[in-house]
Amino acid sequence: MKWQNKGFEFEELGKRFQESSKLIFIGEDFDQAHYYVNKPIEKLLDFLDVDIEFIKFPKKFMRLGLVTKLLLLFYIKKYKLKDEKAVIIPHCHYSEICCINKLTKYLKRFLPQSLIYHTNDFFEKYLSVYSAYTQNKTYLRDTCIIVTTICTLNCKYCLNFTPFIQNPAAISLDKLKEEASIYFKSIDKVSFFQISGGEPLSYKELPEYIEWLAENYNNQIGQILLATNGTLIPNEKLTDVLKRHKIILLLDNYTDAVPRTKQTRDKLIKHLNENGIDYRNYESGQKFFKFFPANEDYSLWSEEDLISRADKCWGLQPCRNLRNGRIYYCNFSSFAVTAGIIQDDPVNYYDLNNPNLVNKKELMEFALGYSELGYDTFCKLCNGINSANTLTRDIAGRQASGKIKWHEGMTLKEYDKM
Template sequence: MKWSNKGHQYDELGNGFKNKKIIIYGAAATGQEFYEEIKFLNAVEAFVDRNKSVQESGCKGLPVISVSELAKRKDDVIVVITVLGYNGMMVHSQLMHLGFELGRNCFYYDTFVNYYLSIYALYACGITYFPSISFLLTTACNLNCKGCLNFTKQNKNRRHYELEDLKKNADAFFKHVDYVGKFHMSGGEPFYYPHYEELLEYIGSKYGMQVRDFYTATNGTVVPRESLVQALKKYDVFVEVDDYRETLPGKIMKNDEIIDILCKNGIRHSDRGAGYWINLDPENQDNSNLSEDDLGIWYDTCNNPFASIHNGKLYSCNYDDYAKEARLVAESALDYLDLTKDEVDKKVLLEFRQGFTDRGYTNFCKRCAGHEMTNQKHIPVAEQY
């Protein structure tokens, strides 16, 4: 999206959030999960549930009110519907009859979390919140996958980043961002990074209270050393173990050994398989003939949800960052915000993370086939060059 009123894009919506607490409609599992996601805001006032026994017992230490009680509060709260499927649609219809308006003071859970939460956090609570950030440790990897989203083949200068530089990178990020949902330490192959445990100790001990979940991913070929295992355990890092066993020779893959270690140490993890990969295809995709407006539409339609922080610079698209590292595109000051500065306007930071930029697209848009929403170029998982 191209800025039309930089620093004030969300003022009308955000000002409507001011002085309004959140009421969660639904005290079942999804509602409780949502509460855990946003409790850092200290903004949830109550739950709504029709179950009288739940109303009597409360939920998460908060009152559970009836729909009739909620009807009296429509002008001073916002409601997030966590009831799923058809029942959620019925709740929405009921709230409309009570005078609530979708997108103003009534929201579906997934839409609120993925889009509105950052806006609410800043305008209602004064908190700069990012749903996620990609934090690159290394571009080194022992595989050479076609379609690698980190552009391993094209990157002729694969390397581990200096520990002190990564510490400064984290300092710059947390100086301006109060809370992040998912702090994703990525690569390359992260388990290759020789200073991983020292870096995790630094970030976890200094900024752990500003992170809901630490995440990392591994390609399933590198067994983590014991010191790294203990660091992952200490900071409750969720490990996504990619499963490439259908593509790569069995002797290369260490999934069973890695997962056994994670299980024995109580480390949360997933064994992540995939039917296919998307191919950003920078070697063949050519969008350079698109107009400025059409490139903006391409960027908006792509809607890549991942941002990255690198050398103190926040990139609205992590793939633009990776492409710059691989020398696929030239770096442009229009594609990042410099977080090494002492002062960064919080509203500008929010808007940039939400996808606003000065020109409405990045340099890499001219060579990218797009993220999952637009990309039809599918390739086999982890197929090697």
């Protein structure tokens, strides 16, 4: 989205939030806030000074058509939901998405004047607006930090451009601490803070970094996530840290493209299970978007088309990379700078280095996908991801033959053949 009214894009909704007296969650499983957050909803919202009410609506009743409707009408009366100026959020375990969808639909029908948000939409978008308008606080759904560009694999369509990085290197622990210190001066809460790479399990000071993050920013981080390609097993020290700080591993699956990774990946899963470390296990058959190099000359696209594609890429809240005290409009744009493919450009990031210059409403809008251009300068070289890219996909983890020198004008066709 292109800023039309910077700092004031959500005025109307913000005023309605300011008039609301409390947050009401209705449903079940309030002890897990989100698919990626193993914490109760209350913990994720503890940065806000607001009344929160939890109304238990049993899951078994959500699955029934007429019974659900009648029971909901009874609940609306019993809890006086028609009179409440509250934000209402239907919620239950992420695996029960149909139940939440149904509850949201019926509540919207029965309470057309109320602010009702599906739990995913609330945590991915509306909580950011709510926090900014009711308490002048900044909530981001997620941010990712790269601890190293050194990787154990060399995926051809790596989202972090591994084959193009000529001199991969680990980031110093001091620099990583500095990044987080700058970030948390302006961000009051982030749902998930993702540590990524390269291969982050190869980063020697990972235990120290996680320990330091947990010690200093435990209250501001909903959940620390660790993305891994599954080719390394954490040593004793790291295992202990992952366990104590309840880190969730995001376990990619490249076994179709690189069968030799299967044995270690299986070992890793066994190790995590034995140590009670949680993980999200991606199935085999994963696909990578061939998002780069460009399939056509996007610099010929109209501004409108570039904006519309960038909006489609990221959904409700784009994924943000933290680098040099800035958060980037698009992760891939920031990674492309690191790989030497494009130059840094201030239109692609929001600078947090001077907290006095941070406008919380502008920052919230940027987090939700607004910017000066409405897209990223890298969009002119990128085929896009998610629903924006239905044409160019490949088996996840296909390996490149070695380091590849990027040159201007390189096409996808040319790269495919390499």
